[in-house]
Amino acid sequence: MAAQGHRRGLDAQGYIEREGSLARVPYAFRTVVAAARDRVQDMFGARLDSAYLYGSIPRGTARVGRSDLDLLLSLREEPTDTDRADARVLEAALDKEFAEIDGVGTLLFSRTRLLSDLETHDLGWFVACLCTPLLGEDLAGHLPRYRPDTLLARETNGDLALLLPRWRERIATAADTDDARRPLVRSMSRHLVRTGFTLVMPRWNGWTSDLGEMTEAFGAYYPERAADLRGAAVRGYEPTGDSAVLRSYADDLGPWLAGEYARVHGVKAPRP
Structure with a gap:
């Protein structure tokens, strides 16, 4: 919505x-x-x-x-x-x-x-x-009622750094076909867009699940990375099977976003 x-x-x-x-x-x-x-x-x-x-x-x-x-x-x-x-x-x-x-x-x-x-x-x-x-x-x-604050941001998406090694493993072991890579592109694209949005959510002061609106909110605070997230939003709806996209997620956009997230909000509480 x-x-x-x-x-x-x-x-x-x-x-x-x-x-x-x-x-x-x-x-x-x-x-x-x-x-x-x-x-x-x-x-x-x-x-x-x-x-x-x-x-x-x-x-x-x-x-x-x-x-x-x-x-x-x-x-x-x-x-x-x-x-x-x-x-x-x-x-x-x-x-x-x-x-x-x-x-x-x-x-x-x-x-x-x-x-x-x-x-x-x-x-x-x-x-x-x-x-x-x-x-x-x-x-x-x-359950309590929730505000779009830094606690919510940290606990929802403050674990991207832990996910990246798993992403790289999934990318490396996926069959070398567009059909095999397309679901990975879709899921990782959506995850990155949502993480980018929750990075800025407390400043934007709101919530949306619309990928396009998420990217616009993010781009207002990180214009240098706006194009990367806009591309991910498009692929979240219409995924390709491009292996270069997956590599860019695992080696560039993902690590940058994980580092910035930790700097701004901290790291999600460890799970057992």
Whole structure:
């Protein structure tokens, strides 16, 4: 959702508003959302605490045949290998049956982790502000309200330096084809744009999930890197399979952004 005029995704008190809702789901995606809701309930049953949609579908900006379906499941216990396998089965079945979507992604976490102190300004914020309730209790009722401050910036994206070695490994081991590289370009492009945005989020004083608006906010503070982030935003929507792009992310834009992030906001609290 683009920022709402001068409010920039904030309510009258300056807190980040929840960005999606079931009412915003485009008509073309309502059948697949209903199917996902029913099948999540059937597959996970008593293991399920609650389920959410996130991404472009509940924001109302999804494109038929181009957008994926994103789900987050809160489980009563820590996810097991069986839970993950069931999620993959669910994803494959929905993706095969519904041409309206281009893939399904499912995040699995325990209720305890989502509501933990360590995750309050990362996964907790994600649930409270970026996820739309689909099934079960809405955990947002147990979480605080959030402002676009440096604490939120640090805890959401202050770990890019830790991700870069994994990115390089994924790039090195990917098949030498455009089809193999394209998903990497898409995911890394989006991650870099969002990290660039949250770098400037406290100064911009707002929230948006629109990649274009994120790059404009970033460019106002880092004009020397604006073109790099604009290119990443384009590839976040229309990814190429260019290996040179991936190398530039891992060896140039990524390291620069990680260093600047640590200088401005510090480093994300370590996870076990």
